[in-house]
Amino acid sequence: MKKTALGLIAVSLTMGIPAAMAQEVPQATAPAYNCDFEPSCEVAPGIYGKLASPVTSKFNLSIGGFVKLDYAYNSVDFGPSGGLAPASGAIPKSSSAEGQRDQSILTARQSRFWLKVAGPPLLGAKTNGLIEVDFYGDPAAASESPQLRMRQAWGSMDWANTQVLFGQAYDIFGPMIASTVDFRSGAPFGTPNNPRVPQIRLTQKVNLNADNSLKLVFGVQDPNQNGNNNNASGATFGNMVNTAGQAMFVSKALGVAPGYFGMSMNSLTAGFFGLYGYEKVRTSGRTVDSYGYGFYTFVPILKSKDGKNRAMTLSFEGQAYQAANMAFNAATAGTTVGTAGNETAAKGYGLAGQAIYYPTQNLGITAGYGRRNAYNYASYSGISNFQKSSSELYANVAYDLNAAIRVAVEYQNLNTKYGNVTSATTAGLGGTAGTGSANVARLAAFYFF
Template sequence: MKNHHWALTALLWAVPTLGAAAEYNTDLNPSPEVAPGFYGKMSSPVTSKFKLSIGGYVKLDYAYNSVNLGPNGVITPISGAIPSRAISGTGPNSATFAGQNQSVFSLKQSRIWFKADGPTLAGAKTGALIEVDFYGDNSAAAESPMPRLRHAYGTVDWPNTQVLFGQYWDMFAPMIASTEDFRTAAPQGAPYGPRVPQIRVTRTVNLDANNLLKFVVALQDPAQTGDNSPAVTGEYGPNVNYAGQIFYINKSLGTAPGYMSLSMNPFSVGLFGLVSKEKAPSNNNHTLDTWGYGLYTFIPIHGSHNGVDRTGTIAFEGQSYAAANLAYSGATSLSVVGTTPPGGTPGTVSNTYDPAGHQSAARNWAFIAQLKYFPTQDLGITGGYGTRYTFDNKDFVGIPNFQRQSQQAWGNVTYDFNAAIRLATEYQNIQTKYGNVNGVAGRNATGVDNTIRLCAYYFF
């Protein structure tokens, strides 16, 4: 009996221990979810119908801006409009904001993603990814941001062909400037930032072991002037955007760090383009054209010897383009020009250049380039310059305070302490040159911002 008593006692002690390891939300004291330590056992198995992985990063931003860029001033404006002391009124590009500076913290650029690897389909791998950040409501207090959908897509991958459907990077202009400001110089020549619903097909053709061609075609959401909003009735609104890219890729030159220094990229050069049309109710239901085309290149000037070690690597990346009616991505400063506002008089300098009040697509051209150098595996240095010009200033006759040019020069330094923690600092000089200032034809002015940025990342 004595032996049985000790066996029963040991079993009763073992049951809670086994239970704590296998289940949660129990009545044990202390509860296994919250003790010991900070929130207790925060690592536990994650299961799904398919293999599921989780990742993302925490990002703390601090920015000092020499002008006031508004409540979202931790990143620069997508419009490219920097406040000018010469512009009257109280708008975001006016002297009111140019006379103020700004010091702001934010965690809204933190992200989390979930990736699933699913079953095969006709010999192809399938998968999906969904990602959010916390810019859902820029007007909310810093401690109450809202999730915002960034990426959400499914993929079907054969050895040389991929079909992607969902929300992914906009197809126009593939360069992403490596600024710590996550605007990535979109209004100064790198308008890649928007994620839009689309379906795209990517096909690679291997010429030999080191050389290949890549073709990408896509249908994507037409986010031009907002004429596809629910409030618009009738047969109006943009058509689907038709977009394409073609690249020549050479692996024999080695690889060098790409965007955020998280990938190692080979030599690439290619063309990209986008085309569409739309009916605009504000343009007497006439059709407006949407288009863009350009050239992109990535060159590992000094490549990695093994495709992993970044030490000593030097990379050049650049692109140039011309575009019309692509303000939603920052590729153009406006969507359309020639609009007569309500109550305006067609043909007057303060309203429109077109006596009939018709619109036409706003046109811009741009170029951007950057150099990235890694003296050591963990230390990265990036510098770049980009600018966006009006295609023809005559297009903007009658439009007050139009942007003749938006330009940015930047430099940043990043250091990876380990696989999780990265610190970065950045300097930006951003200028906007305006025309028809305060409605006076031929009068020009400039808005200038100098930003000093500090960032801390924790990748997980």
């Protein structure tokens, strides 16, 4: 027994020696990028970036998203959704009760979660899918119990130069996204990009040479006018699909520079976009056209030195458009003008521009301006408190502390000018002032995962 016990002890000690020796062996050489202090482009904070790692499901599945805590101070009262600029673009009049009181809001409802799937090939194409949600399902809900909201849910088939996408995705009209910490992203101020609508779209790349190509997009989509236009007041419209498209020239000649919030590196892009559809006014049955067209450009002014590093890069992005009866995506503030039975489309236009500058890899500075304007004020006869214009001036600074954590601060100046001013009792539109303005200070902390 003694010999057996001694033998077991000896074997145990012998087996422990390699483990102890292994602990003394130096670790492998550290990776080229130190993600704790200097996040590189391939691991820098991003919504659909390469932070994701495949996990096992039926197909390869990536899980990601971010936690976002916002503090917003508004010089006027935007109501229960005051963590964001008003979706309508209507800033409370200075003479209204809302215009004479301020607001302080802390919210985490802009946090997001997404699942991205890489599935089996089909007819030589890669197949992919994405489901993304946030917590803005009900602005009136208590802060501890917000509802999930489907942002995107789509599947795609991707060939080398062709993509077919179906599901809910961003509106094809208006490619520019205002790079604001305010996740309204300037939608009612000249960048009507935010509606995510059911659609099927075809994207085709046409290579002209090694550096230049055309990007052509065509889709059929639902304008999401159930009950009423999202941001409009007035007659209720029937629900009809519309068609939309883009034709863009893309060139590598100027290199690349950071785009929206520094999360992508974009090439020189310039081209046109448009939309057409029609709606029926339920009260009269009259058919009214919905349409819009515009120009978009992205210009790398100071290019990245290697296509990944953001240090000392500068970009400009801008667009201008004209639209009619497109309150469903905030391209116009109203739906129709005219008397009952003689309704015609409310017309407007928008313009926006922004510059994004990265003095270092981790520090981003953005400044921009956007404006949405009604066309032909005389056509709004009989419509009280219509929006002549809604504008936004913004500047923000964002800094990446590491590959996961980003902090940002922002200032916004928001203005709305009203026509046919009355003392209507609608929230924020009481009083006799013809303007509404707000100064907004915003602080945000992100944790990308």
